[in-house]
Amino acid sequence: MSYQVLLFYKYVTISDPEALAQRVRELIATHGLKGRCIIAEEGINATFEGETEATESFVAEFLQDARFKDMKVKRSEGDGKAFGKAYVKVRDEIVGTHFDKKIDPRVRTAPAITPEELKNWYQEEKDFVVIDMRNDYEFQSGHFKGSVNPGLGNSRDLPDALPALEQYKDKKVLTVCTGGIRCEKMSAFLLENGFSDVSQLENGMHGYMEKYPGEDFLGTLYTFDNRLTMDFGGEREIVGRCKLCNEKTETYVNCGDDFCHLHFLVCDACQKPEGAFCSPACEEAVKARGYSHA
Ligand SMILES: [Zn+2]
Numbered sequence: 574m575s576y577q578v579l580l581f582y583k584y585v586t587i588s589d590p591e592a593l594a595q596r597v598r599e600l601i602a603t604h605g606l607k608g609r610c611i612i613a614e615e616g617i618n619a620t621f622e623g624e625t626e627a628t629e630s631f632v633a634e635f636l637q638d639a640r641f642k643d644m645k646v647k648r649s650e651g652d653g654k655a656f657g658k659a660y661v662k663v664r665d666e667i668v669g670t671h672f673d674k675k676i677d678p679r680v681r682t683a684p685a686i687t688p689e690e691l692k693n694w695y696q697e698e699k700d701f702v703v704i705d706m707r708n709d710y711e712f713q714s715g716h717f718k719g720s721v722n723p724g725l726g727n728s729r730d731l732p733d734a735l736p737a738l739e740q741y742k743d744k745k746v747l748t749v750c751t752g753g754i755r756c757e758k759m760s761a762f763l764l765e766n767g768f769s770d771v772s773q774l775e776n777g778m779h780g781y782m783e784k785y786p787g788e789d790f791l792g793t794l795y796t797f798d799n800r801l802t803m804d805f806g807g808e809r810e811i812v813g814r815c816k817l818c819n820e821k822t823e824t825y826v827n828c829g830d831d832f833c834h835l836h837f838l839v840c841d842a843c844q845k846p847e848g849a850f851c852s853p854a855c856e857e858a859v860k861a862r863g864y865s866h867a
């Protein structure tokens with residue numbers, strides 16, 4: 574049995590989000606898919622896993638909807654366990670940025686370059702800077718060579734990271750994220766804040782790695798499902814480092830302190846029977862409470 578994980582999004586006006594949510598719920602039930610989907614008035618953001626054939630028939634049916642027929646669906650190998658359940662929810666935003674409403678990719682966003690164009694930029698050694706718009710913990714296991722990490726805890730933090738990014742205001746900037754969705758608003762936010770030359774990478778790192786596995790991207794690509802990282806084949810060097818002892822690792826855990834729950838990289842040696850803690854402070858806090866959640 575082979576499994577496949579689908580990843581797709583589109584910023585497009587959905588006049589009746591609840592009706593679309595119901596339609597998606599029916600479709601994934603019919604095809605036996607698990608995963609998650611967020612629908613808002615501004616668009617759709619989804620990832621589903623199922624048997625490869627079932628995922629393909631889902632895509633064929635879903636793309637019949639005129640609003641989505643030009644939507645790029647990204648595919649990666651699954652293991653049948655990427656998601657424990659299925660849900661489709663209606664929310665205010667398809668990525669939680671809490672940015673001002675005027676940051677609207679349907680109105681204005683940065684132009685996109687294709688993976689082929691980025692490959693050329695690398696080969697020509699063009700003068701540009703890649704800004705990684707993912708969360709800090711995602712950056713740690715792998716990223717484009719030479720890219721800038723603004724150190725975001727989540728997508729709402731970009732305004733706080735702006736002062737540190739000011740130095741790139743007049744440079745050629747390329748924003749990147751896993752599949753492209755976060756860059757739609759992140760790149761628009763940079764334009765809104767006076768950055769003069771911003772582009773975003775079409776289909777994100779996922780699109781690039783499908784096309785050029787093992788090239789220009791160091792390490793492994795983090796994913797928000799039970800696989801934790803995606804493998805596109807090709808050679809790779811481990812760039813992830815244990816947060817506690819700096820050994821090479823690609824293993825993510827959640828901090829054993831439920832009040833912290835930070836996602837971080839840890840090596841086998843630093844995992845304790847009572848869990849792993851991202852800092853001595855978190856370990857102390859849990860000890861003080863008597864390891865109630867271990
Ligand atoms: Zn360690």
Ligand SMILES: [Zn+2]
Nearest residue numbers: 828833851855
């Ligand atoms: Zn912690």
